[in-house]
Amino acid sequence: MPGQTSESARTLPIEDQERALIRQAREGDAASFGELVRRHERSVYSVVYRMMRSRDETDDLVQDVFVSAWRSLGSFRGDAHFGTWLHRIAVNAALKRIQALKRRQGVSLDDPGTAIGEQVSSDSGEGPLASVLSAEQREAVRKSLDALSGNHRMTVVLYYFEQYSCDEIARVMQCSVGTVWSRLHYACKKLKSELSEQGAAPEGPTA
Secondary structure, eight states: OTTTHHHHHTTSOHHHHHHHHHHHHHTTOHHHHHHHHHHHHHHHHHHHHHHHOOHHHHHHHHHHHHHHHHHTGGGOOSSSOHHHHHHHHHHHHHHHHHHHHHHHHOOOTTSTTTOOHHHHHTOOOSSTTGGGOOGGGHHHHHHHHHTSOHHHHHHHIIIIISOOOHHHHHHHHTSOHHHHHHHHHHHHHHHHHHHHHTTOOOSSOOO
16 A cells, blocks of 8 residues: 555665665655655755755755656666765756846846855865865855856865765766866866955965
């Protein structure tokens, strides 16, 4: 009966649980898909919110992501982790939404809909980007991020905020690892250049 399969799946090891839930969901069991949503909603929300910086936009977009995932579940072959597949859908949805906002409104990264400059400039995590940040450099960071394309921004979000490895980012964004590194290098170089113009560049390399 629908709703019972997801309960039985919980007695399996975690990876087997997910495979069972996916199989049951593909067979039309909405309860199993609901359990998959419960397990992955937080991480998908985090990725989307880092890009959109608007709770209303994020709520709508996350709902769209899972509706899209439900409709295209039959195309999921299991070549990648289910979470990676979901994040790929989320990345594409966020990039499309940002482009749509820019076309309609000329939105800047500092506007509520897409601003991540504030969050990046106040981040205290480790890594090349974090190593060049300070309160005095906030405006320079915002300007440098504002100049980045959606793909560059998403790479920064996944690497510095979601702590994805370059291999994982390559799978999510369907590009080569070399492209990931190139985007990260470009983002850090752009940031350092912006800081240099304001006399606030850090010592040493940033990437």
